[in-house]
Amino acid sequence: MESIDDIRSQFEFTDQDQENLKLLGDILLPLSDQFAGEFYEFLKQHRKTAAYFKTDEAVARRKETFKAWFNDLFTSQFDNRYLLRLQKIGKVHVEIKLESYHVNAAMSFVREQCRRQVVAQIKDGILKEEILISLHRALDINLSIMTSSYQEEKLKKVFVSYKAEEQLIRMAKRLLHGLNLFLTIGLLVLGVGVVVMLGHDIYKAVTTNLEYGVIRALGSLLVLWMMIELLHTEIDHLQGGKFHVRIFVELALVAFIRKIFVASFEHKEPTSFMLLMGALLILGIVYFLVAKVEGRDTGRP
Numbered sequence: 001m002e003s004i005d006d007i008r009s010q011f012e013f014t015d016q017d018q019e020n021l022k023l024l025g026d027i028l029l030p031l032s033d034q035f036a037g038e039f040y041e042f043l044k045q046h047r048k049t050a051a052y053f054k055t056d057e058a059v060a061r062r063k064e065t066f067k068a069w070f071n072d073l074f075t076s077q078f079d080n081r082y083l084l085r086l087q088k089i090g091k092v093h094v095e096i097k098l099e100s101y102h103v104n105a106a107m108s109f110v111r112e113q114c115r116r117q118v119v120a121q122i123k124d125g126i127l128k129e130e131i132l133i134s135l136h137r138a139l140d141i142n143l144s145i146m147t148s149s150y151q152e153e154k155l156k157k158v159f160v161s162y163k164a165e166e167q168l169i170r171m172a173k174r175l176l177h178g179l180n181l182f183l184t185i186g187l188l189v190l191g192v193g194v195v196v197m198l199g200h201d202i203y204k205a206v207t208t209n210l211e212y213g214v215i216r217a218l219g220s221l222l223v224l225w226m227m228i229e230l231l232h233t234e235i236d237h238l239q240g241g242k243f244h245v246r247i248f249v250e251l252a253l254v255a256f257i258r259k260i261f262v263a264s265f266e267h268k269e270p271t272s273f274m275l276l277m278g279a280l281l282i283l284g285i286v287y288f289l290v291a292k293v294e295g296r297d298t299g300r301p
């Protein structure tokens, strides 16, 4: 919030205005009771504002608080203490959930009541104009400070929701990082599994059918190669790199190639062999499209 000096200078409120307010007070303060009554009548006319004054006590308090503010308007020095008092009024209005346009409308009503009295009582044209300018400045300052509480309240809400959002995003990022680490560990374990599988295939090649074993081992080698690629991509991703969908299609391709290697030795009937070849072709097309989208060179090994 700005200081009272900033506000005074912004509204061009001078020491002369402060003096003029005293003169205004001489004219208007004797009418305080009447003004307070009319102010209350104005609030009573509208359903939303009338709802605040259901008891006699509330009505009496309303008139008293109005008179206190009205008296302050003409007798107080426009200094920082006055600024604090106006801010407090603004906060009370925000707390009772009074909408700001009611305050604007009420101030407009008060302004008109005061103007009418000034016009009726001051005959000197130049003085009248000067006094009216001071009145407008004083009321504008009052309105501006009182309604600034609404702005502050809104900012507070935005700030709170912004903080909550930030917290949520930070938590989600941490969780994501944790899951990625978990995935990396899983890939490492699987990599070890593929190495074991490769060893087993080599062992089988040596001890039983060499040709069949070598082909199986070749398939396992392909899978191991893909596991290394996957791990590489995952580590790259963990370090902030881009994620490539292509890698999963490559993995599926390799798995199918391995299956075809093995199937060629298992003497499968032609239909299942053809199905495997068909699936491989479809995967090839998918790989081509994904690589194209990702701007990759499809001719890469």
Ligand code: HEM
Residues within 6 Å of the ligand: 043, 048, 049, 050, 052, 058, 061, 062, 065, 066, 068, 069, 088, 089, 092, 093, 096, 098, 102, 103, 106, 107, 110
């Ligand atoms: C020119 C505009 C207004 C002025 C100058 C004004 C002034 C004040 C003041 C001085 C207070 C006492 C704050 C405190 O406890 O320190 C107050 C409170 C309150 N105002 Fe206003 N007010 C205005 C507009 C309104 C409007 C439009 C309503 C509509 C219902 C309203 C309803 C209330 C209520 C319910 C309270 C709290 C209870 C009370 O002490 O009466 N005010 N206002």
